[in-house]
Amino acid sequence: MRVLIPSALRSYTGDRTWVEADGATLAELLSELDHHYPGIRFRMVDEQQRIRRHIRVFCRGRQLPSVDAGLEGADEVLIVQALSGG
Amino acid sequence: MTTKTDGGDAQRRALLVATRKGAWIFHDEGAGQGWRADGPHFLGHVISHLVLDPRDRRTLLAAARTGHLGPTVFRSTDWGKTWQEAERPPAFRPEPGAAGRAVDHVFWLTPAHAAEPDVWYAGTSPQGLFRSEDGGRQWAPFSSINDDPDFRRWMGTVQDGTPDGPKLHSIIIDPRDPGHLYCAMSGGGVHESRDGGASFSPLLDGLDVVEGFDRSDPTFHDPHCIRLCPGNPDRLYQQNHCGIYRLDRPSNRWQHIGASMPAEVGDVGFPMVVHPRDDRTAWVFPMDASSVWPRTSPDGRPAVYRTRDAGDRWQRLDGGLPTEQAWWTVKRQAMCADDRDPVGLVFGTTSGELWASGDEGDSWTCIARHLPEIYAVEFARRDDGVD
Numbered sequence: 171m172r173v174l175i176p177s178a179l180r181s182y183t184g185d186r187t188w189v190e191a192d193g194a195t196l197a198e199l200l201s202e203l204d205h206h207y208p209g210i211r212f213r214m215v216d217e218q219q220r221i222r223r224h225i226r227v228f229c230r231g232r233q234l235p236s237v238d239a240g241l242e243g244a245d246e247v248l249i250v251q252a253l254s255g256g
Numbered sequence: 257m258t259t260k261t262d263g264g265d266a267q268r269r270a271l272l273v274a275t276r277k278g279a280w281i282f283h284d285e286g287a288g289q290g291w292r293a294d295g296p297h298f299l300g301h302v303i304s305h306l307v308l309d310p311r312d313r314r315t316l317l318a319a320a321r322t323g324h325l326g327p328t329v330f331r332s333t334d335w336g337k338t339w340q341e342a343e344r345p346p347a348f349r350p351e352p353g354a355a356g357r358a359v360d361h362v363f364w365l366t367p368a369h370a371a372e373p374d375v376w377y378a379g380t381s382p383q384g385l386f387r388s389e390d391g392g393r394q395w396a397p398f399s400s401i402n403d404d405p406d407f408r409r410w411m412g413t414v415q416d417g418t419p420d421g422p423k424l425h426s427i428i429i430d431p432r433d434p435g436h437l438y439c440a441m442s443g444g445g446v447h448e449s450r451d452g453g454a455s456f457s458p459l460l461d462g463l464d465v466v467e468g469f470d471r472s473d474p475t476f477h478d479p480h481c482i483r484l485c486p487g488n489p490d491r492l493y494q495q496n497h498c499g500i501y502r503l504d505r506p507s508n509r510w511q512h513i514g515a516s517m518p519a520e521v522g523d524v525g526f527p528m529v530v531h532p533r534d535d536r537t538a539w540v541f542p543m544d545a546s547s548v549w550p551r552t553s554p555d556g557r558p559a560v561y562r563t564r565d566a567g568d569r570w571q572r573l574d575g576g577l578p579t580e581q582a583w584w585t586v587k588r589q590a591m592c593a594d595d596r597d598p599v600g601l602v603f604g605t606t607s608g609e610l611w612a613s614g615d616e617g618d619s620w621t622c623i624a625r626h627l628p629e630i631y632a633v634e635f636a637r638r639d640d641g642v643d
Contacts, residue, residue, distance in 0.1 A: 176324070178322055178324045178325055179325070208341075208343065209328065209341050209342075209343070209345075212326055212328070212345060212347070213325035213326045213328065214325070214326070215326075216326060216347075216358035216359075217347035217348050217349075217350060217356075217358050217359070218348075218350060218351065218356035218357070218358050219350070220358065222324075222325070222326050224323060224324040224325075225324060225325075251324035251325075252324070
């Protein structure tokens with residue numbers, strides 16, 4: 171599926187805004203992303219498997235609450251950086 | 257343009273500056289030519305500490321995060337021309353349930369003993385101690401501190417720490433013994449290990465705490481910065497939330513040496529700087545700790561204070577500094593000494609200015625301004641040419 175990469179993470183993707191990755195869950199999708207772009211997962215998900223405070227992930231117009239969220243049938247995932255102050 | 261130097265003393269000195277919005281390397285051009293700014297590196301990243309490995313004089317580590325992303329460590333061996341991210345940044349062990357801690361930022365970096373090349377230590381927020389054995393590429397939790405129930409209780413919660421998070425800092429290695437370590441936690445006290453970090457014990461005798469609290473409980477201790485004297489590793493100085501202290505080993509009792517500071521200035525601040533050879537000389541940068549704790553220069557008149565007699569007396573040093581309406585202060589990692597004679601000093605301010613002294617603090621010159629809020633400054637010496 172297509173994955174939208176926010177600007178803060180494009181240093182990992184060679185400045186690509188959209189990349190391809192797959193997974194039945196968000197956890198699987200992020201693992202595949204990390205395989206292709208080492209280090210990118212830890213910048214979004216902490217060591218306790220929580221999505222970081224200023225990262226949001228959307229699929230089919232809904233925010234995904236955790237890395238356990240399912241992605242079956244999705245063709246697009248949006249990763250965005252939320253407001254984090256000045 | 258790359259210029260190879262003849263290895264002259266001044267031309268090999270550099271100043272590593274970490275700020276809230278990136279990092280800079282200032283190169284001393286020597287012969288009165290001033291400092292050349294190289295940066296920003298990592299523009300927009302929060303850089304808590306930028307440190308050169310004194311054992312190889314080429315490996316730079318930068319503790320980084322951004323407002324959106326998690327923490328990491330970057331590494332360079334070409335003075336910042338290129339940076340590589342750590343393959344495994346510092347991270348706590350997974351814990352079941354909601355109480356599991358996550359590193360918010362790496363706050364402090366310390367190269368290990370000279371006999372342990374490529375070994376580094378890192379202190380984090382929330383308080384954690386980590387170690388790398390491959391020059392900063394892979395990091396792992398170190399010692400029992402991170403998971404020990406007593407230490408976890410002493411660390412408290414995020415609410416018990418400094419405004420941008422409780423921190424483990426002042427990781428110190430005895431230059432005579434790689435197995436003898438110190439570290440400090442804000443809050444959580446000062447701790448010592450004599451078994452290579454396998455275990456740590458509190459080192460709190462003589463330290464005050466805020467009135468009404470139990471001074472025997474590490475929870476209530478807030479060391480701001482601790483430094484070991486290179487000229488006498490048995491002597492340590494500490495800037496604490498409750499004053500300035502000195503410890504002379506083998507004694508375990510800290511002596512309060514800030515009592516002789518002027519009453520209108522007080523003896524609270526963040527940084528502590530020691531002389532590279534003379535264990536009787538040290539510097540502090542006091543801040544206003546009255547009423548609501550403004551944490552600014554007292555009366556808007558910044559000054560460094562220096563002792564030449566191990567803390568019996570303190571001398572105000574404000575030559576060249578603003579004489580009024582200067583409301584900045586200096587954070588705990590943002591003041592340092594070089595190894596020259598006379599000693600050079602630099603401090604960076606919360607308002608983004610760098611001030612330098614070439615005469616052990618007698619006079620000061622502003623060498624840069626309009627930088628972001630400065631978190632840390634470190635002197636470094638390089639062996640190769642200057643770019």
